Amino acid sequence: MRACAIGCPLTPAATASATASASARDVNAGIALGSLIAGIALDSSLGLTGPSLVGMIMAALALVPLLALTAIRATRTDGTHPTSETGQDDSLPSDATHSLV
Structure with a gap:
């Protein structure tokens, strides 16, 4: 395994490992930090x-x-909400709603 200098591309496995760490x-x-603050309070x-x-x-x-985030979603008016003005979910076909029961 060769050592990689700065600027070497990371493989997906190396990226996942770096993210997890x-x-x-x-x-x-x-x-x-929470323990430190609680100790000071104690x-x-x-x-x-x-x-x-x-x-x-x-x-x-x-x-x-x-x-x-809840307040932002509740006040969003740009039309990206999944329900239309009729209150029905536009992401499902009208006949598909009966099969969900």
Whole structure:
């Protein structure tokens, strides 16, 4: 196996491996950061309720992107929504809706 210098093309397997390791690295960094913040909260005047409060705040912050995407989708008016003005799904033929039951 020859060493690759900067600029060598990556194979699909190498790309998938790099993506998976980046995802694992990000998860581990998030766990470490959350533990650090909870430890600081535990040492504060909050005491034993500190880590629970940190967890609750982090869970609420995780919902922010979901709520933003939901609001964007609900207010979208560019005609890319899958239902038409009649309320029927345009992606299925009219006779195919009966076979879904």
